[in-house]
Amino acid sequence: xxxxxLVRGSVRRPWRSAxxxxxxxxxxxxxxxxxWMVLSAVKPAGEIESTRPRPWTGSPTLDSFRRVFGQxxxxxxxxxxxxxxxxxxxxxxxIAFLAATAVTRFRFRFRTTLLIMFLVAQTVPVEALAIxxxxxxxxxxxxxxxxxxxxxxxxxxxxxxxxxxxGFVKAVPEALEEAAxxxxxxxxxxxxxxxxxxxxxxxVATSVFSFISAWNDFxxxxxxxxxxxxxxxxxxxxLVFYKPDEPDWGGVxxxxxxxxxxxxxxFVVVQRRLVSGLGGSLKD
Amino acid sequence: xxxxxxxxxTVTRTQGARRAGRxxxxxxxxxxxxxxxxxxxxxxxxxLISVLEYTQAQVSGGKPTSFRGLGNYTTLFSxxxxxxxxxxxxxxxxxxxxxxxxxxxxLAVLLTRVRAVPRLxxxxxxxxxxxxxxxTGSTVWLFLFDPDFGPVNRLxxxxxxxxxxxxxxxxxxxxxxxxxxxxxxxxVTVYAGIRAVPxxxxxxxxxxxxxxWRIWRSVLAPMxxxxxxxxxxxxxxxxxxxxxxxxxxxxxxxxxxxxxVLNVYAYQKAFASSEYSLGSAIGVVTLLILLAVTLGYxxxxxxxxxxx
Numbered sequence: 001x002x003x004x005x006l007v008r009g010s011v012r013r014p015w016r017s018a019x020x021x022x023x024x025x026x027x028x029x030x031x032x033x034x035x036w037m038v039l040s041a042v043k044p045a046g047e048i049e050s051t052r053p054r055p056w057t058g059s060p061t062l063d064s065f066r067r068v069f070g071q072x073x074x075x076x077x078x079x080x081x082x083x084x085x086x087x088x089x090x091x092x093x094x095i096a097f098l099a100a101t102a103v104t105r106f107r108f109r110f111r112t113t114l115l116i117m118f119l120v121a122q123t124v125p126v127e128a129l130a131i132x133x134x135x136x137x138x139x140x141x142x143x144x145x146x147x148x149x150x151x152x153x154x155x156x157x158x159x160x161x162x163x164x165x166x167g168f169v170k171a172v173p174e175a176l177e178e179a180a181x182x183x184x185x186x187x188x189x190x191x192x193x194x195x196x197x198x199x200x201x202x203x204v205a206t207s208v209f210s211f212i213s214a215w216n217d218f219x220x221x222x223x224x225x226x227x228x229x230x231x232x233x234x235x236x237x238x239l240v241f242y243k244p245d246e247p248d249w250g251g252v253x254x255x256x257x258x259x260x261x262x263x264x265x266x267f268v269v270v271q272r273r274l275v276s277g278l279g280g281s282l283k284d
Numbered sequence: 285x286x287x288x289x290x291x292x293x294t295v296t297r298t299q300g301a302r303r304a305g306r307x308x309x310x311x312x313x314x315x316x317x318x319x320x321x322x323x324x325x326x327x328x329x330x331x332l333i334s335v336l337e338y339t340q341a342q343v344s345g346g347k348p349t350s351f352r353g354l355g356n357y358t359t360l361f362s363x364x365x366x367x368x369x370x371x372x373x374x375x376x377x378x379x380x381x382x383x384x385x386x387x388x389x390x391l392a393v394l395l396t397r398v399r400a401v402p403r404l405x406x407x408x409x410x411x412x413x414x415x416x417x418x419x420t421g422s423t424v425w426l427f428l429f430d431p432d433f434g435p436v437n438r439l440x441x442x443x444x445x446x447x448x449x450x451x452x453x454x455x456x457x458x459x460x461x462x463x464x465x466x467x468x469x470x471x472v473t474v475y476a477g478i479r480a481v482p483x484x485x486x487x488x489x490x491x492x493x494x495x496x497w498r499i500w501r502s503v504l505a506p507m508x509x510x511x512x513x514x515x516x517x518x519x520x521x522x523x524x525x526x527x528x529x530x531x532x533x534x535x536x537x538x539x540x541x542x543x544x545v546l547n548v549y550a551y552q553k554a555f556a557s558s559e560y561s562l563g564s565a566i567g568v569v570t571l572l573i574l575l576a577v578t579l580g581y582x583x584x585x586x587x588x589x590x591x592x
Contacts, residue, residue, distance in 0.1 A: 016397065023394055023402035031409040033464065034416065036435065037424045053435045095314045102311035114312070116582065121323055123574040127527045127547040128567025131554045132329035133322075155322030158315055187307060216417040218528045223555060235419040239532070242423055249427055256420035267415040271407075274472070 037260070040253035041065065048250050064254035068241070071251075076230060077237040078258070081215060084146055084233060088153045088214035089207045092161055095154070097203060100165035101195065105177070121159040126152075130223050137224055144231055148224035149217060157210030164209070168202025169195070205273035208266055215263060234259045327571070334564035343560065356565040365541065366549075366566070373524065373545040376455055380523035383463045385516060388470025393500065395475050407472075414468035418528035425461040426533055448534055451542040458529050458543070466522060470515045477511040478504060510585075517581045524574060527551070546570045 040048055042060040047053075068074050103111055133152050134143075142148040172195060180190045218235040225231050238259060241251035267274075334356055341347040360366050391410070395403050416424070429436050431444040447457045481504060489499050505512070527547045534543040537552060544552070546566055554563025 016399075019394060019397040020399065020402045023398045023406045026391065026394075027402070027405040027409040030406070030413050030464070033421070033424050033428060034412050036428060037420070040427065049433055051432060051438075053433060053438060055435070095318060098311040099315035102308035106308040108308045111308075119582070120575065120578055121319065123521050123571070123578045124323060124327060125525045125547060125567060125570045125574065127525060128550050128564070128570055129323075129326045129330060130551065131560055131564050131567065132326040132333060135329070136322075136326060152322055155318050158319060162315065212415075212417070216419065216528070218419050218531070219551070235417070238419055238423065242532075249430075249433060252423050253427065256423055259420050260416050263415040263417060264412060267411050268408075271411055 034260070037253050037256050040249060041257045043250065045250055048253075064250035065258070067248075067251050068254045068258065071240070073230065074237055074255070074258075077232050077234050080146060080231060081234040081259075082262075084149045084153070084217075085211050085214040087146075087150045088157060089211050091150075092154045092157045092210045093203050093207050096158055096161035096165050096206070097169075097196065097199060099158070099162045100169045101191065103162070104166050104169045118159040118162050122163070124156075126156050127219055130219055133220075134223055142224075144225055144228040146231055149214070149220050149233065152220060153210070153214040153217060157213050160209055161206050164206045165199070165202060168199050168206075171202075172198050201273050205270045208270050208274060211266055212263060215259075330564050330567050330571070333561050334568050336561055338561040338564075340558035343558070352561070356561045360562060360565050360569075365544075369541075369544045369546060369549045370569075372455075372543075373547075376459065376545060377520065377524040377526070380459055380462045380466070380526070381516065381519045383459065384466045384470055384519050384523070385512075387463060388467040388515070389474055389512075391467070391471045392474035392478060395471070396478055410468035410471055413464050414472075416465055418465070419532060421461055421465050422529050422532035425457065425464070429457055449539065451538065454534050454538055454543050458526070458533050461529055461533065462523060462526055466519065470519065473511060473515050474508065477508045481507050513581065513585060517578065520577055521574060524570070524577075 036055075039055070039057060041064050042062065043057045044059055044061045044063065047057055047059075103115060129152075137143050137148040137151075140147075142151065176194065177190055180194055185194070216235065217233070221233045221236050225233075225236070229236075234255075238252065238255040241248045241255055335351065335353055336342075337350045337352045337355075342349045391406065395406060398406075413421075426448075428434050429447045431437060431446045437443065437445055448454045485503060485507075486499065489503050494502070525547055526545060530537065530543060530545055530548050531551075536556075537544040537548050541549075541552075547570065550563045550566035550570065552563075553559045553566060
């Protein structure tokens with residue numbers, strides 16, 4: 001905040017007004033696609049397919065949403081997406097918490113090597129691995145099940161989650177562990193009853209990334225769920241409405257709105273932690 | 285990850301790290317198992333498939349798999365399309381990274397100049413863009429630029445100009461969407477970094493009569509260098525791997541594959557034409573390029589004396 005005050009003091013008044021006006025304008029431009037998405041979702045069909053699109057509507061309707069929820073077991077897809085994202089978030093958060101604790105609280109051989117590998121692991125193009133993973137899931141009998149979506153995403157979200165969590169684990173004073181140890185708390189007790197609750201906010205913020213990667217997954221859903229559409233997830237359901245030749249724009253926009261809202265809620269809830277977490281994990 | 289040390293690891297004692305012994309490895313075990321099975325093993329498989337003859341016939345068991353050595357790579361490298369896709373990928377990713385960083389940094393600086401309300405507005409809008417799933421972002425941007433019903437063409441008076449028809453305009457459209465959904469990460473991170481710069485430093489610079497640009501170039505940028513390095517490398521990694529946007533917005537790689545990037549190209553080879561070994565070879569090439577970039581970045585960090 002000090003910087004803000006300082007810079008503000010040194011900026012002359014017309015400049016600040018110009019800066020604030022452009023900030024608001026840019027905010028409007030950035031938010032416009034989302035506004036247009038929601039607007040188109042509630043527009044009646046005639047207004048969407050109009051060559052004179054208007055940025056408002058006089059007669060909002062939920063027709064498109066009805067069509068979306070009435071078609072193609074949309075509710076089921078929504079549930080599948082929630083199950084996949086939920087499992088990935090919980091599993092990768094727990095595993096990443098343990099791993100981040102290991103690499104920040106202990107000094108051991110290969111520690112730096114491991115850290116570098118966690119960074120390198122983030123460069124692996126997930127999309128290229130779709131080929132071997134397809135065969136792996138086939139051999140494990142996971143094709144056409146939600147497991148085929150959950151397992152790879154746990155693995156892919158781990159390296160970044162561990163990398164991010166280090167900052168949060170580091171922020172817990174070492175003295176706390178000494179004190180707990182002197183009081184006779186075992187390592188496991190310290191880990192789960194003291195460290196875990198303290199790191200939990202950071203864990204939630206970090207989870208947003210694994211949530212997004214699992215929730216947004218399009219490639220695996222497309223490649224691994226081939227014959228059993230009851231195991232499909234939201235991105236696939238959305239594309240049901242999007243046929244390149246004759247897209248049902250109202251349906252696409254309504255489905256997009258439904259798909260975006262959970263992520264948006266998650267983001268708004270964790271945004272403060274996220275900002276400080278990003279700052280923290282990058283500074284050290 | 286196949287280099288597990290014996291359980292009796294030598295422990296360097298530092299403060300707080302009592303009796304490390306096998307505890308860290310116990311904590312790391314779940315992560316290593318998952319990563320080993322679902323990341324390292326598939327990478328190994330990817331490399332393996334790329335040197336085999338592996339098409340639909342082998343998958344269904346009709347023909348035995350045979351070793352082709354570097355044959356798949358020879359096929360790939362003698363294919364003109366591969367080189368044009370590689371070039372397109374590099375140029376496209378570079379353009380995305382540059383635009384994302386420029387927009388992200390500029391807006392981060394802007395955020396420090398404005399009062400709470402405009403700052404909150406810009407922050408919320410950016411979070412919204414960030415949170416938008418790639419699939420929905422792609423369809424929404426397509427709709428915005430739709431030749432018949434989209435508002436952009438009306439606004440610009442472009443009639444029924446189709447953005448996805450031409451190669452460059454299609455790439456431009458995807459670029460706009462990618463920048464839109466990836467600049468918030470840069471903006472938020474750099475903003476957090478600027479706020480962490482001690483006020484006295486900036487005060488001193490301002491008292492010395494440094495201009496705003498000068499303060500950014502000579503004070504902020506050097507102090508933010510580690511953060512800028514991280515957001516740059518993350519952007520490179522993300523933008524080089526863009527898949528969903530290209531796949532959805534150009535309908536699987538554009539007319540006659542004009543908008544293919546390596547990732548989509550590999551996917552199309554493998555799953556659309558069942559050339560699994562060629563697809564894997566492309567995957568290996570992508571992996572090696574990203575690996576080279578990451579290792580170069582790590583060396584850079586090391587040279588600057590950053591500690592992991």
